Amino acid sequence: GLATLAGGKAQASELEPNSWEEIISYNNFYEFGTGKGDPAQHAHRLTTSPWTVTIDGMVDRPGDYKFDEIMAAMTIEERIYRFRCVEAWSMVIPWNGFELKDLLDLAGVQESAKYVAFETLYRPEEMVGQRFGTLDWPYVEGLRLDEAMHPLTLMATGIYGKTIPNQNGAPLRLVVPWKYGFKSIKSIVKITLTDKQPPTSWNKALGREYGFYSNVNPEVDHPRWSQATERRIGGGLFAKRIPTLMFNGYEKEVASLYEGMDLRRFY
Amino acid sequence: MIDALNTYARKVPVWVIYLIGGAYPFWLLWLGLSGGLGVDPAKAMEHALGERALQLLILGLAITPLRKLVGLNLIKFRRGIGVTAFYLVLSHLLVWLVLDVQLLDQIWADILKRPYITIGMLGFVLMIPLAITSNNWSVRRLGKQWRVLHKLTYGVSLLGGLHFVMLAKGFQWEPLLYLGSVVLLLMIRLKGIPSVRTRSRA
Numbered sequence: 001g002l003a004t005l006a007g008g009k010a011q012a013s014e015l016e017p018n019s020w021e022e023i024i025s026y027n028n029f030y031e032f033g034t035g036k037g038d039p040a041q042h043a044h045r046l047t048t049s050p051w052t053v054t055i056d057g058m059v060d061r062p063g064d065y066k067f068d069e070i071m072a073a074m075t076i077e078e079r080i081y082r083f084r085c086v087e088a089w090s091m092v093i094p095w096n097g098f099e100l101k102d103l104l105d106l107a108g109v110q111e112s113a114k115y116v117a118f119e120t121l122y123r124p125e126e127m128v129g130q131r132f133g134t135l136d137w138p139y140v141e142g143l144r145l146d147e148a149m150h151p152l153t154l155m156a157t158g159i160y161g162k163t164i165p166n167q168n169g170a171p172l173r174l175v176v177p178w179k180y181g182f183k184s185i186k187s188i189v190k191i192t193l194t195d196k197q198p199p200t201s202w203n204k205a206l207g208r209e210y211g212f213y214s215n216v217n218p219e220v221d222h223p224r225w226s227q228a229t230e231r232r233i234g235g236g237l238f239a240k241r242i243p244t245l246m247f248n249g250y251e252k253e254v255a256s257l258y259e260g261m262d263l264r265r266f267y
Numbered sequence: 268m269i270d271a272l273n274t275y276a277r278k279v280p281v282w283v284i285y286l287i288g289g290a291y292p293f294w295l296l297w298l299g300l301s302g303g304l305g306v307d308p309a310k311a312m313e314h315a316l317g318e319r320a321l322q323l324l325i326l327g328l329a330i331t332p333l334r335k336l337v338g339l340n341l342i343k344f345r346r347g348i349g350v351t352a353f354y355l356v357l358s359h360l361l362v363w364l365v366l367d368v369q370l371l372d373q374i375w376a377d378i379l380k381r382p383y384i385t386i387g388m389l390g391f392v393l394m395i396p397l398a399i400t401s402n403n404w405s406v407r408r409l410g411k412q413w414r415v416l417h418k419l420t421y422g423v424s425l426l427g428g429l430h431f432v433m434l435a436k437g438f439q440w441e442p443l444l445y446l447g448s449v450v451l452l453l454m455i456r457l458k459g460i461p462s463v464r465t466r467s468r469a
Contacts, residue, residue: 021306025306030437034439036305037305132440134437223381226377236300237308237312
């Protein structure tokens with residue numbers, strides 16, 4: 001069954017989801033190439049079963065968790081979220097998945113943990129983009145523990161009620177709707193609880209442009225373009241740009257996480 | 268083989284370039300309106316026009332080396348290639364202004380604040396005098412100065428290549444190959460290109 005989020009204000013009912021075709025044909029997943037159509041073209045080579053997620057670091061029950069075991073333990077619900085790419089385009093996506101918090105609880109987070117580090121599969125024989133040094137593979141990402149435990153933070157395993165396609169990050173990916181899309185790491189094989197801020201791929205590649213936090217913020221520009229507005233995919237050639245919302249429209253839910261922080265400095 | 272290509276090139280009228288180049292932005296517009304450019308047609312159009320223009324600039328730079336090094340004579344197409352490159356850059360700029368950025372106040376901010384846009388814009392501005400003087404009257408009127416003025420294409424091509432490299436995310440080969448081609452085609456000019464033109468025509 002598809003339950004709805006309790007704090008349902010976040011998924012404002014006026015949000016019209018993008019079509020399945022739009023969501024699966026226009027992707028940034030550099031493990032399959034840098035073009036927006038490359039993932040749809042090459043991701044079919046990826047084997048997603050069997051799949052294991054290693055959860056280690058500061059947890060009570062570290063180990064290799066089989067994907068099927070995880071799915072058996074989780075409650076899948078639908079979340080319709082805005083998705084805002086750092087490149088200033090956006091979509092609305094009806095994800096299916098479970099709260100990251102539930103998975104972390106399964107492993108038992110220890111008191112000392114402050115951050116969560118994530119890692120994508122590294123398998124260049126199937127992920128053709130990994131044969132080029134576009135980024136330092138494997139792709140890594142990270143969240144502060146309170147961000148990871150937030151009820152909006154999702155592990156997605158489906159879209160439109162169907163199994164998530166490979167180009168969208170099968171079999172399970174992170175979705176942090178108030179952050180730029182690249183924070184929502186795909187095809188996760190490892191989750192590590194740590195007390196140090198973990199390195200993140202785009203920050204390593206271009207630290208001046210991509211910070212650890214990368215919260216959607218119309219007032220803090222990317223050095224190469226403005227973040228004040230965005231192009232919503234699906235509007236056609238003459239679509240008007242729309243204003244970008246603070247924290248991608250989830251300000252009420254998440255602003256308190258960053259109280260007192262200078263968001264220009266911690267971009 | 269080269270002789271056959273030269274014979275073939277002699278038969279192709281120059282207006283073919285203007286016809287294809289002139290129609291290209293409208294072809295893209297039609298594709299964009301009919302769903303042929305994917306789900307983000309404005310960006311696809313912007314990128315296609317920019318990339319095509321850069322390819323033409325590189326082709327234009329290759330004409331003299333091709334003639335001197337392998338005896339392939341495409342010189343009669345060079346003006347058409349250059350003017351078409353300008354036309355595609357202009358279309359690229361218009362798509363960026365009208366379909367992508369949309370807000371006029373933001374455009375000025377972008378031009379001044381964002382180096383890759385400053386560089387692209389400078390390349391476009393430098394093309395204007397070249398486009399204006401791409402006619403027989405100007406060639407006669409300016410004489411030697413015309414040749415000097417049109418060496419600006421070297422700078423324009425470098426700026427175009429650089430503009431592409433600067434907007435890439437992560438380490439990408441494609442824009443580097445374009446910039447590399449420009450640099451290579453300029454470097455072989457530094458020493459003066461040895462001529463093999465005088466080969467027998469038999």
